[in-house]
Amino acid sequence: MKVVSRYVREQKRYTKNDLKSKFSFDEDGVEKFIKNLKAYGVLKSVKNTDDQLEMSDLVDDDVEITDETAESGDCLYVFTYVGVITCGSRVIKVYPKYLLSKKDDNVLDEMKQVVKVLERYSRSEEQIINVFNGNGENRSFNILAVILFLINDYYEYGIYTNSEDIIEVNGEGEILWGKTIDESFAMIEDNRPYYMELYTEKSVEDDMDYFKRLHECVLTECSRQLRDAQLDTLFDMDVIELSEEKLADFGDKEYVLERIIKELNLQFNTHRQILLKTLYAYVSQDRKMLDENDGISMFGTTAYHAVWEKACAEVFDNKLNTTLTQLKMTVPLAEKYNSKTAKRQKLIDIIEKPVWQGEDTEAKAADTLIPDLISIPCVDGKDWFIIFDAKYYNLQLEKGKSLRGNPGVGDVTKQYLYQLAYKDFINAHGIAEVRNCFLMPTEKKDIVKKGCARMAMLEALNLKNIQIRLIPAAELYDNYLTGNHMDITRLDL
Structure with missing residues (x-):
């Protein structure tokens, strides 16, 4: 499958032929592409006039024309979005409208900064991860947002681990004075007790834990998807290679989801709950970012x-x-x-x-x-x-x-x-x-x-x-x- 990844400018007017050529479509393909983007509110159509060609902003007077008129080719198309959109094997990178002198193939540095700004804005507004886009018939799983959340979460918090507390005698962990006093023999010298054996406690991580392995597998798969979509450089993310396992190695989908639900019922840490729920969404949807379907995935904003x-x-x-x-x-x-x-x-x-x-x-x-x-x-x-x-x-x-x-x-x-x-x-x-x-x-x-x-x-x-x-x-x-x-x-x- 060939991935077509292109830049477009927000609010710039494009003809149908522009989009057809830029994203390597045939006539039926570009019609479907336009219809999908319009359904999710990231593309508008306006009348094809000389005035519109010279415009850099979409204003209220630019009444959107209907799909029937749009199919005649007598219109222009406007991206009302800044960020990244994936639509099947097409990756659309929309840069801000004020970058007027830049060519589409020369905006990587500016777009990398815009992506960081979008990430910081999203955190400051306490926006919850958007797992789905649209509603009704146009509802689709936002795989790109889920992938970015999982990778950013890994960079901040590391791998999901379950640990077990082990009690040792004269170990290097924290001394359990209550257990030591109750169960150890003490020698008294100068009215002070000296214990020959100290009970200590330490936490040991289970390297073979099911959820640790599952997390590593999903992260490796997410990183590969980001690279295949030619977005790893834009999002400044290194390739993550943590596992050689496949999701199928963890059991069928129903079994994996059942295990996640059981783990959720045992966890009271807010961050772990969010991570487990996101892993659940990823596994349950069983969708890859560049799948050829009508679903659209997005990272960015129409505002x-x-x-x-x-x-x-x-x-x-x-x-x-x-x-x-x-x-x-x-x-x-x-x-x-x-x-x-x-x-x-x-x-x-x-x-x-x-x-x-x-x-x-x-x-x-x-x-x-x-x-x-x-x-x-x-x-x-x-x-x-x-x-x-x-x-x-x-x-x-x-x-x-x-x-x-x-x-x-x-x-x-x-x-x-x-x-x-x-x-x-x-x-x-x-x-x-x-x-x-x-x-x-x-x-x-x-x-x-x-x-x-x-x-x-x-x-x-x-x-x-x-x-x-x-x-x-x-x-x-x-x-x-x-x-x-x-x-x-x-x-x-």
């Missing part, structure tokens, strides 16, 4: 904007969920915010909520404005209040070109309103420097001052216009992965 927002929030030291007493400003917390109740609030809690007034009643809404992130850095000995909005857009704002890939008017007005929402807090603490800024990704190595977004009627209220900064995604991700902050003064706000 990469959330990943960008999370990375920006951490790297630019988001204070939204920080309690007021922990803000560490250069001035004490103002009296208004220093009461017992108020100082337990988080910065996000002081944004006013709408009040609905009736004839004889009033009620406060549950929701209100929520900024992406707010930073309160100390710059040259003074507190600054900076309202950021992480926008995962490819902005076209150049002379002689039409405006494209820009946030909508709602995004712009909300940024102004965030400053109004914090006006009292800003004034109460004498913060003179307030800034507003959109953060967008770029493949370039330096921060780009792209300009600003402004509305005269809101500018007239002494509200700050929204600066636009393109942030080098590679540098931001490096900081996100290492837990470091970027120097906000570099933004030159």
Whole structure:
């Protein structure tokens, strides 16, 4: 079986012939391929127009056209996903849309970093392993996610082992003083007992344990599947060769699953339970990653904007969920915010909520404005209040070109309103420097001052216009992965 592993760019428009050629399909094969990807929500189709060919983002106005129209070839196809997808023997590696100048065969380094970012984002959001994709008729076993979980778990925790506690006389383990005092003979000298024999305890691992061998066998098989799919380099995973056994050597599927269930009933360690359940899923589904069927396996997200927002929030030291007493400003917390109740609030809690007034009643809404992130850095000995909005857009704002890939008017007005929402807090603490800024990704190595977004009627209220900064995604991700902050003064706000 020939594996076809190719890169595509998120949000780029592809024709049916592009996909047919890139993934080595005949006409029937590419139709089935497109139908499967659309069913799982990772591929969209839009009208085949000159405007669409020039677009770098899919917006609400780009209404998806029906499958019947799609079959006529009068449409373009858009991957709305970042990550890795396997569909039979085809491996689709979707890299982010802001890598505009990169060729498909020259994005390995960037994609390796993106994969690490996706892994860290998944851990930080405490996302549970997605064992299945889709639902109903489109439900399929997510073998890639299971394989990656098992291998990463092995790197972190090692092989599943069962140990037995053995009691020895004068061994090297921990001394069991209770048993030694009760059962050993002591010699007394200077009113002190001296024991000739000490009972000790040590744990001995059973190298022939069934589950240790099963774990080694599955890991070896998973590693080979990753290598066969040409994904071992992308995920930075060495080949794991721990076993020469096959799954069939452990008994038929029903027997293996029964043994795992019995072991689960004996284990109370949370990590061991998760590992055993994942092994159960792997064995029970009896599916290989490159099987020629309609199932799709995925590692990534259709909401990469959330990943960008999370990375920006951490790297630019988001204070939204920080309690007021922990803000560490250069001035004490103002009296208004220093009461017992108020100082337990988080910065996000002081944004006013709408009040609905009736004839004889009033009620406060549950929701209100929520900024992406707010930073309160100390710059040259003074507190600054900076309202950021992480926008995962490819902005076209150049002379002689039409405006494209820009946030909508709602995004712009909300940024102004965030400053109004914090006006009292800003004034109460004498913060003179307030800034507003959109953060967008770029493949370039330096921060780009792209300009600003402004509305005269809101500018007239002494509200700050929204600066636009393109942030080098590679540098931001490096900081996100290492837990470091970027120097906000570099933004030159």
